[in-house]
Amino acid sequence: MKRLADDSSAPLELRAMIAAARGEAPGPAALERMLGRIERGGPPRGGGGGTGRLLLVAGGVGVALLVVGFLVLRGRGGGGDGKTTRAAAPPPTAATAPAPAAESPPLPVVESLPLPDQAPEPMPPARPAPRAHRAERAVTVTAPPARAEPPPPPEAPSPPSEVALLERARAALAARDAAGALAAAGEHQARYPDGVLVEEREAIAIEALARAGKPAAARDRLAGFTRRFPRSSYRRHLEQVTR
Amino acid sequence: MLPRESTAHPPEPAFREVYRENAAFVWRVVRRLGVSLADAEDVTQEVFMVVLKKLDSFAHRSSLRTWLYGIAYRSASEHRRRAHVRSEVPTEAPEAGAAEAPQPESVDRKRAREQLDAILAQLDDDKRAVFVFYEIEELSMNEVAEIVGCPLQTAYSRLRAAREHVEAAARRLAASEGLR
Numbered sequence: 001m002k003r004l005a006d007d008s009s010a011p012l013e014l015r016a017m018i019a020a021a022r023g024e025a026p027g028p029a030a031l032e033r034m035l036g037r038i039e040r041g042g043p044p045r046g047g048g049g050g051t052g053r054l055l056l057v058a059g060g061v062g063v064a065l066l067v068v069g070f071l072v073l074r075g076r077g078g079g080g081d082g083k084t085t086r087a088a089a090p091p092p093t094a095a096t097a098p099a100p101a102a103e104s105p106p107l108p109v110v111e112s113l114p115l116p117d118q119a120p121e122p123m124p125p126a127r128p129a130p131r132a133h134r135a136e137r138a139v140t141v142t143a144p145p146a147r148a149e150p151p152p153p154p155e156a157p158s159p160p161s162e163v164a165l166l167e168r169a170r171a172a173l174a175a176r177d178a179a180g181a182l183a184a185a186g187e188h189q190a191r192y193p194d195g196v197l198v199e200e201r202e203a204i205a206i207e208a209l210a211r212a213g214k215p216a217a218a219r220d221r222l223a224g225f226t227r228r229f230p231r232s233s234y235r236r237h238l239e240q241v242t243r
Numbered sequence: 244m245l246p247r248e249s250t251a252h253p254p255e256p257a258f259r260e261v262y263r264e265n266a267a268f269v270w271r272v273v274r275r276l277g278v279s280l281a282d283a284e285d286v287t288q289e290v291f292m293v294v295l296k297k298l299d300s301f302a303h304r305s306s307l308r309t310w311l312y313g314i315a316y317r318s319a320s321e322h323r324r325r326a327h328v329r330s331e332v333p334t335e336a337p338e339a340g341a342a343e344a345p346q347p348e349s350v351d352r353k354r355a356r357e358q359l360d361a362i363l364a365q366l367d368d369d370k371r372a373v374f375v376f377y378e379i380e381e382l383s384m385n386e387v388a389e390i391v392g393c394p395l396q397t398a399y400s401r402l403r404a405a406r407e408h409v410e411a412a413a414r415r416l417a418a419s420e421g422l423r
Binding site for chain 2 (some may be wrong): 001003004005010011012014015016017019020021022023024025026030031033034035036038041161162163192194195196228
């Protein structure tokens with residue numbers, strides 16, 4: 001039975017999802033950490049997995065809220081000994097506002113960093129961008145809420161998604177518009193150099209080059225494609241069209 | 244000559260080799276079988292604790308990798324059952340500071356994977372496992388049937404049902420998002 005990832009009739013989105021799933025991997029630090037714990041014969045980090053950490057986080061938030069409530073009441077001159085303030089839950093105030101802010105906002109479609117071509121499978125190389133993103137999230141938590149931000153400039157239209165660009169390229173190819181297919185594939189390459197559909201993009205570009213009457217360029221690109229995706233299901237077809 | 248280990252009870256060198264060659268894929272499998280990012284490290288560690296105990300008695304009736312997949316499958320199922328009993332909803336996003344994020348990667352790739360996980364979460368455990376092992380891990384159906392412990396024909400019928408669901412969900416998702 002043909003796998004979905006190799007089946008050109010399967011939805012492109014699904015094939016992109018499977019490719020992304022195959023490429024997921026833990027960081028080297030996590031691997032070393034786990035090995036260290038196994039060698040020491042120790043229990044997993046949280047003892048009870050994520051629950052322990054969730055309880056710790058929840059407990060920490062609860063303590064923080066109690067402290068804030070205590071300080072607020074004390075600032076108003078109430079609740080002197082602490083015992084009396086314990087029963088009175090702190091009302092939701094601006095001090096508690098940062099908690100929801102900790103959830104990351106929906107991310108816009110962000111382009112990949114412009115890296116030179118790299119080995120595609122199975123793991124992307126280490127890049128600093130996501131760490132910077134985590135740092136941003138931490139800053140967001142502590143930032144004062146509301147009104148400091150100037151209104152953002154009018155948003156530019158969001159860039160076309162990977163799938164949309166390749167659908168455009170594929171449609172152009174089907175309409176015998178090789179130049180249009182190459183333009184769309186080129187835009188995909190510029191916007192998503194490390195996208196999840198690189199294999200599909202290259203396959204379309206090679207066929208478009210061949211149909212545009214550029215057999216030498218098509219064969220050159222096919223050589224690179226073959227090195228990069230030696231097991232690709234497109235390979236046989238591309239070898240035929242570039243002959 | 245093998246390097247001398249510094250720990251008091253050094254594991255067999257064979258174990259380290261097995262770990263280094265397979266830990267990343269075991270981690271990936273437990274993620275796809277529904278273990279949250281925050282818990283994937285713990286479950287992977289549990290898998291290799293079992294491996295460490297049983298490696299000497301591994302009888303080679305199956306390949307090492309199939310054996311590891313079997314342990315990972317059972318550990319992930321057990322973890323999900325425990326999470327269910329605790330009424331802990333497995334989250335796909337890492338809790339703040341709870342786990343190191345995996346390899347840095349593009350936002351698109353991460354988003355695609357989150358969408359797949361959301362679709363897989365709608366499958367029952369049996370169909371999900373067959374789909375993950377065949378479509379993502381690229382095992383043969385004989386191996387898949389062996390890992391999940393069912394007859395080959397049952398594995399095929401689960402795969403067909405899972406594919407129907409996943410393909411339909413992916414199409415619905417694409418339609419709802421529209422092509423930008």
